[in-house]
Structure formats: structure tokens, C-alpha cells
Amino acid sequence: MQGTTTPNATKHDKSPKLSAVGSVEHIDLAIGGMICPHCPPAVEKALKAIPGVRNARVNLANASTSIDFDSSQVKAADLLHAIRSVGYSAGAAKVRIPIKYMHCSSCVTRIELALQLTPGVISARASLASNAVDIEYQPEQTSFDAFRQAIESAGHRVAEPRPATPEERELSPEDAAQREEYRVLMRKFWFAALVSIPVMGLSYPDLVPGLREWMPAGSETRRIVWALLGLLSLPVLIWSGSQFFIGMWDALKHRAANMHTLIAIGISAAFLYSIVAVAWPGLFPKMSLAEVFWDVTDVVVALVTLGLALELKAKGRTSEAIKKLIGLQAKTARVVRNGKEVDLPVEEVIVGDLVVVRPGDKVPVDGKVLEGSSAIDESMLTGESMPVDKRVGDEVMGGTINKTGSFKFKATKVGKDTALANIIRMVKDAQGSKAPIQRVVDAVSGYFVPAVMILAILSFVAWYLFGPEPRIIYATVVLVTTLIIACPCALGLATPTSLTVGIGKGAENGILIRSGDALQTSQKLDSIILDKTGTITRGEPALTDVIVASGRKEEDILRLAASLERGSEHPLGEAIVKGAEARNIKLADAEGFAAIPGQGVSGRIDGHDILLGNAKLMRDRNVALDTLDKDWGRLAAEGKTPMYVAIDGTPGGMVTVADTVKPDSKAAIEALMHLGIEVVMLTGDNERTAKAIARQVGIERVLAEVLPDGKAHEVQKLQLEGKTVGMVGDGVNDAPALAQADVGFAIGTGTDVAIEASDVTLIKGSLQGIVTAIEISRATMRNVRQNLIGAFGYNALGIPVAMGVLYPFFGLLLSPIIAAVAMAFSSVTVVTNANRLRFFEPKRVGS
């Protein structure tokens, strides 16, 4: 994502301008992070301290400052610097524009000067090294076109990327390079394959009637035909096989050896033998030994090159998930600037911008809804298939798609700070990490290739010393076959490819797995500790029961309680008001509202004195509770918070508020138990409330009344029982416990996905994600094991067979061509197996 922006609050009722008044200029700058009344003086003081600043006024309401300054003494950039130095963010969007033909340092100065004279540009810095200019500017005052004009006026051109087709635009340079490499490999393959056909046919004339007579063994005709075949095969070796020699050479310089080394030595050995056979057949004791192996060279090059190409293609597919995520980023945003709606490149959106989203639009950046409402499809980020309703005050995430309504929102996170950008970064990091299982491979890989070379030499020697006649031919075939069949690539690819697919699959389902380590550990969890509040439950109280005394109506009691609580800011009160609103009850106005700390509230509604509160409040006001008392005990035992309602000193009823269980918690917990995992609930609440919730979701082991700093200790205690423990929490209060656990799962809230303490982050706040995460980790690790067994097994079987260990018993010896087929497809198989994971579908429980 190019062009990062700094936070910047803007308000555009009066169009800000940089205007010259004599030598005194005036500038309006937006300031971010100014939230308190004492902020403006600090900024003003910092600005006025700069020599040349005549006046500086800060407006807290629209978070901006207007400054008069002497442009001969101060530059706009100095003003920004001063504001930033006192701890606020100021300014401006940044953009980097590539320039064509910028060769001299005078060009640099010219371009910088031209841009600095452009209104709205705060600073411009051109660099010969990057062939680009970095511009800091105020987006509401200028545009890309103005920059282009300025650059052209300085006699230069903006190096524009050539107009790209939509498909190409999504192609990163890396992808383009990969595509090109694939094309080249395929061309090399076809050439080698075409040459192989005549070479194969003519290399075994004794097997083909007609040819046998035309070019009998030892004849001059045969020698000439074979020499011509050699000439034909030379370009195959030099061009089609070039990557093997280049790869070998690059590695040798580092005293390392790789697959290329093996193939290069193998095909060179075959080729050199053939040259000797054609050029100096007299060196061989018998004419029948003067065989050629051009076909081996050609076919091996063709097959292995094809294998490389297929592997490249398949490997590209493993990172499909991340490509999809990158593709989610919006290109443009509709932003209100100077009172008008304009379409801007998404890079130019700054924090504080008012962004307009119409039905069907992509939400460009993260923000908070200010106006309107809609349903938004967040499935691409959270894996939640149902559209999510958004109202004023709700958070929206960049990259999600607006379905029905239109709304306006204030941008809160842009550029690299958005949830989507964070997700992409985290997934990339995780895909680059190593699973512990990889260490086995790492230990082997440093020794593998030289060891194969040694084995090949030893088998050549053994065949030459003890083998049957013609010894030299057998020995050469065995040498070449052993070198070619060994496949270090399959070993090397086994873990990383599966990991890439598995972690990508997690991201598709709204599960961010931080590292290969977390992925590997998740599959063997014995216990999972669930934090109660916010994890199993919604974490906010909701109205659950309304009980009425005889002769009262449920609706009336709720209406009175809610009307009374409308003025209160207590979360329990809010829950009652919401509950009433949900039942479409029209609320009345309360007079004389008073809060009685620790007891409840009182007030007058419709001429009645209303009390709402606990038993102590009722006792103090002499309200008799006898009939309601029993209900109170029952509800409290269920872990709920009941509140009495008294009307004119007589008991009216009771409203009950409780933290409710998320709809899919029970099903998810059952699924976890089904996976053979012990589920434990951990909470700071009292035992009674905790047990009540645990009963609802079917958890047996409850750790209640745990202090916040004791949570990590509880995790440790479980680990001391010898268990691998996963901890699920909100990532804020539970950070130490998440860090202590073998795998910490953080339940994400909205756009805050970069939760540091966690190993796995669930973007959607549902426990279902834990089940899916464990399923993904099990599927991925199973895949890794298959790959490793396959790759190790292939080499462990293939190499001895190629060396000829079966020959003394069964007379079986592999041809180098068979070895090439096996080798080329072993690595393709590994990558293809990893790609199978792409079809993993999480089991949906409870829905």
C-alpha cells in the first residue's frame, strides 16, 4: 500500500488556503490527537516559539490551527514539525511519485522547488536513488494533477505505470516475475521434449528393425548419426538445462549444494560419457561399450524442467488466500471534501475524512458510522456468512462490502493501520514462520545433497569394481540415476507449502494464526480455558426476565423501570432500556430522578413514585417484598441480577438483567468436547453466577472468583497437570494468561485485530472460531506429516533402488529416465497435496 497518511482531522466549512498577505502567509492545518482542553495552548505555544510565526490560533472544535507566518523565515514543514514535537499529529497525506529521466542533482532541486511552490504541498523531497519524489501535502487543497503539472513545468515527466488491465493490476511484481519464469520454463521444456523424440528413436538402433541394418554397431554411419544427435542435444543441455548449471554454480560459490547440483552433475556425466563414446570409441575395450546417453540428457532436462514449471504453478496457488485478501483492498473512496463528494484513490483518504458508502460499494477504510445504516457483508474478513447490521456508532472495516443501505462514516484507520492491512501483514508473517516439525528437515537438508553425491560416487565405484560387464556402462547409469532420483526439493517443500495453505485457510475463515508454532501446538491441545465474560457470554448485560406482582402487567413494569433508567448511564440501566425498546414499549419521562448509590434509583412517572433497586433499598423504604422474595432467590441462583420495582411504596414486580450466553457458544463447546478437548471455564465472577452459566453451556470444570492477575497462574496450574493448554480471552484483560498458555486465542473486537499477546486471533467474536482453528491445525499438520513421510520415504526408497541394491536379488535396475519422471513428480505431488488443503471446509456447528 503506497502513500501512508498521518492522522489528520479536517473540517471544510471554510476552505483552508495558503495565501500570501504581503510576506506574511496564512495556513490552516488539521491536527490529530487533540482531545483535551489543555491541548490547544500547548500547540499554540510550540508554534509561537518558532521565529517568524506571527500568530497561531488553535480551534479545538474542528481540530485545526490557523497560523500567520513569515514565509521568508519559516517553511510549512517547520510548522508541522513543531506540532508533532509536542505530541500531536499534524498534516498531511504522503505520496511517492515516480519520475522519468531524473539523472542530475539539479533536476532534483528543480522538481522539489516546483512542487514546493504548488499550493497545498508541505514538503517535497526527490531522490535520484529511488527515481521518485516523496510529497507531503494537504489533500483537501491539491490533487495529483497539480503535482503532475508542477513536475512537468520543471521539465520532467511522471513515470506512469502503463495502463494495466484489471487482471494485471492485481498482479504484484513478484507474481509477474513468477509468471514470466513459468513461461520460460515451459518454453525450455517444449524444446527439450521435441529434441528428445528423434534422439530417443535413434539412440537405440539395435532395437529398431531397419535402423539396425542401416547403422550397424561399430559402423561409421552410426558414429556420424550419433555425433549429429549430440549436436542436437547440446542446446538442450546449454539452454533448456541452463538453470541447473546456474543454480549449481551459485550454490557452489557458497559451498552449498542443491537440487540443481545433482541434476547438473547427472546430465553432465551422461553427456560427457556420450562425447567420449562418439569421439574416441577406441578407448573402450569393446565396441558395444561405446554407447551414447544423449537421450538421458534430453529427457531428464525435459522432465525436470516440466516438474519445476508445474511446481511453480502449484506453489503460486498455495498463496491464493493472501492474494484474495490483497484483492479486497478498495482502490477508490468517495469522500466529502469541501462539502462536495469526490472520488479519491484510497491512499489519499486520511483519518477524520467523512466517507460515503453506497449500496454495493466496498468500504474503503476502517471507521465509525456517523449517519445512516446498512447491512454489511464481512464474510471475507470474519468468515461470518450472514451480513452484519451496522448503525450509527458501529465500526466498519475496510474491504467489506456494503449490501443494502447507504451510510457515511468517519475514517479512523487508513493505510497500513486498517484491520485488513494488519490481517495481510500477520498472515504473511505467519506463512513465513516455521513450524517446529520443520527442524527435522532443517537438520537433514544441510547434509542431504552432498550425501547423495557421495552415495552416487560410492555406487559408481562399487559397480565398477564388482559389477557385471559392461561395468563402465552399469556404473555410469547407476551414478546418473542416483543423482537424478534424489529430490531435496520434496523435503524442503513439504512443510512450508502446507503451512502457507493452512494459515491462508484460517484467514479465509476469520482466524489469524500467528505462526507455524501456534498452528502445530493447536492440534495437540488437551484443555481449553474459556474466559466467561465476553467469550462464552456477550460481555454486556441484557434484559432476561420480568416478574410481576399480582394485579400488575408485565409491560407496565418494564415501561416504568425503563423510563426511570433512561436517564441513568449505568450499564444495567441501559440493558433495561434496550430490552424495553426491543419490545416496542413507548417510554415516559421521569421527574425527580435520583440515583441512590449501591441501592438503585428513584423518580416520579405519570404521578407515581417509582423505586428500582435491590432488597436493601426496598427495606429502607418499607416496601414489603414477601411474594417476590422467592423469585429473587431463584433468579439470583441462575447468576442473574434481579431488581425490584416498587410503585407508590407497594411491590410492583421485578426486572432481571444478566450477561447472556452467545447463541453459538453451547454448540461450539460441545464440538470442542467432541474433539476430545477438556473445556474449563475461568472467571472473576462469583461461583454461583459462574456455575449458572457453565450449566447452560455444558461445562463441568469451573474456576470462579479468580482475580485478573491470577488467571495466568490458573493456566500454569493446568499445565503442571501435564496438559497442553489453550486459553481463550479478549486479549486485553487476559493478556498474561494468553501469553502463559501454550496457545493463546484472542477473541477480536471489531477492527482491532493485531492483538499482541495472542497466538491465534479470531476476528469474529464467536467460539466457533476456536473449533475451526483446531480443525484447521489438525488438517494442516496431518497434511505436513503426509508430505514429510512421502518425501522422506520417496528418497529413502528411491536412492537405494537407484544405486542398484535390488540388482543382486531381482536383477532390477532403474533407468535414469524413470528416475527423472519420479523426481519431477515427487515435488509436484508434495505441492499438490498441500493444495488439497484449499478444499478444507470448517464444520458448522449449531447453525
Next chain:
Amino acid sequence: MTPDRWVVLVLGLALVAFIVWFFWLKRAKGVRAAETSSGYQEVMVLVKGGYTPDTIIVRHGKPVRINFRREETAGCSDKVIFADFQKSAELPTGELIPVELMPKEPGEYVFACPMGMFRGRLIVE
């Protein structure tokens, strides 16, 4: 044994000895990272067929910045992983990618590509 057999045997064993020495026994001398004014120990590493230099010597307790520049398109080398530091970086072809580390304990740490074909050592003194 015929003379040609002796020749093949001796040559073969000599080759094996050479391979062992060339790939496993001979250790490259390391390159010491230079300390810059900003307090970082900096070093450039070229990624092409391997890491050049592949042995980097740094002092412990001071931040290290290794600037990787990859000049090839081979798939294996597009990432570098410092497993002991839990760090990894993507290396797009032709770009200078800094990787910053804080080596606290002296020791020898391996960095490698995801497939482990390219390896380098960070020696912390």
C-alpha cells in the same frame, strides 16, 4: 584387482573426501557487521544462490540490522527466516529489505530460506 579398478577406487575415494571437505569441513570466515552512528550493527547480504556473506559476526546487546538484497527469482529464496528470533522477511527481487534483530545472548544462530536450502549463520559474541 586390475589397474583400472585401482584407479577408479582411488579417484572415487578422493572425490568423496573432497566433497566432505568442501561442503562440511571448510568453514567460511565471517564478516563483522559495521557499527553505524545510529548505534546499529549493519551489514549487507546479497541473496543469490546463497547468502553473501553467509556468516555474520556481531556483538551481543546491540541492535543488528541486516540489509538483504535479493537478485534472483528462484522461488526458495523469497523469504528469509531467523527462527531463533521469530522473525522473517519477504525479499522481493531487487529491493533492499532490512531485518532488525536484538541478539541478547552470545551464540550461533542460523538464518535460512523456508526450505532450508540457503543458510547463513549469525555469530553473536
